[in-house]
Amino acid sequence: MRILFSGRPAYGHLYPLLPLAAAAREAGHQVTLATGSAFVPRLTALGFDTRTVGISVAEAEAEAVRRHPDGPVVDVMITMFGDLLPRRTLADLEPVLAAEPPDLVIYEMSDVGAAGAALRAGVPAVSITIGRSMPPEIRDKAADSFDWIWSGRSPANPMLGDACIDLWPPGLADPIAAAIPTRFPLRPVPWSPPAPPWHSPGSPLVYLTLGTVAFRATEVFRAALDGLAQLPVRVVVAVGPGDPAALGPVPDRVEVWRFVPQDQVLRHADLVVHHGGSGTTLGAASHGLPQLVLPQGADQFVNAEVLTAQGSGLSLVGDEVTPDIVAECARTLLGEPVYRATAHALREQIAAMPSPTDVLPTLEAHAAR
CATH class of the missing domain: 3.40.50.2000 (Glycogen Phosphorylase B;)
Structure with a gap:
């Protein structure tokens, strides 16, 4: 055919x-x-x-x-x-x-x-x-x-x-x-260009990205980074087409990349903090991961609402995206088993498709x- x-x-x-x-x-x-x-x-x-x-x-x-x-x-x-x-x-x-x-x-x-x-x-x-x-x-x-x-x-x-x-x-x-x-x-099925094997910097691991369109939202990136810095976690950041230097200084526990082999990172992650793009939403769901969504535009707001209603994530919008609130939400998603259990149920649904x-x-x- x-x-x-x-x-x-x-x-x-x-x-x-x-x-x-x-x-x-x-x-x-x-x-x-x-x-x-x-x-x-x-x-x-x-x-x-x-x-x-x-x-x-x-x-x-x-x-x-x-x-x-x-x-x-x-x-x-x-x-x-x-x-x-x-x-x-x-x-x-x-x-x-x-x-x-x-x-x-x-x-x-x-x-x-x-x-x-x-x-x-x-x-x-x-x-x-x-x-x-x-x-x-x-x-x-x-x-x-x-x-x-x-x-x-x-x-x-x-x-x-x-x-x-x-x-x-x-x-x-x-x-x-x-x-x-x-x-x-x-x-x-997650897809990214062929890449060398990726090695996790340790755990607990949080993956942070705003995708390839909303990557210019530097203030959102910075608030998320400063919030995650309050937790005892490793953070991998993907800025896409953006400039890693635009984020300014980052703690030693943070790695900043333009692009990462996302599926490989998700296999090691414990939490995903992202913009709510459909690819990242489904990729994280495929791995049974809790998600903190910071929607910036398009259908990202709907994805955030649906994910929150399903029970495997939380979302923050506009002025809610502050370091302290990000830290509180990330701590909740990492610490309360109900979010991971609900994310695992979503993973099983995807595996059955x-x-x-x-x-x-x-x-x-x-x-x-």
Whole structure:
């Protein structure tokens, strides 16, 4: 089977596709990855057949802000994801699909232009949930903006379409994704570029990150670091594209990196303090770890709420993020067994979900219908 995967050129958008793409390639399927130019060399180095498609989120944001200089954020986001990004993806992908027709297109949920290109080429398309669905009030406001992508059809969801691969376990379920007519549960498998073996600096170990988008929130990083410094713990910090020096002096028990092999770190961690990005949320949950979430934007606030309601984490927002409150929450999460027990229950839910290899036959059957 020929499968084309399409995703935005961004870590949190593209990397969730790679475990399934790698499993499909290993199973003998012909796999092509389509993304923006910034990530094409990385995928090529991993041995994937690639196509350069679409523009970056940053480019789309700059143009959307130019169009709505004084408009609300929601108008900027709808322009980005309902107009600028999908139009460019569709235009770039249509000739690719015409020249090399795949049997199936799998796109991360925000890359909906790939769904439009697949629809016009007569190829089945399946979305994959890299994050939370749009809240109903925003979805209703955005519906007309997405209508052109679906050529007048009315899919179950303007981004997820009528078929989706759902990475959320039952304890953290996204009710909108769960209601899509054709749904394929898939275990969220952590993925990061190949790296040398990582050695833990000791325990108890806290992993602190604000991901690859919110990494500029230096005050949040500093408050979290100063709070964790009050506890007898080791801390590993990943600042992503940020500058480690921007954090200033750190205690001897703290290691600051740009990037770490996150899954290796999570295997040794006792607590994760992070921004609430879906990849880190699911990665920590896969390892049964309590989580302290400091949401900064996008769907991170919803992830924090759902994780707190599930019982394996706590969250702090805005002015709550002070060193003393971070220390209190971290002490609670490390010291009260109920949080680890609830996190272990979530880990078992994830372990019971189909693996990328397990889900391939159902995707083959779907493509063949």
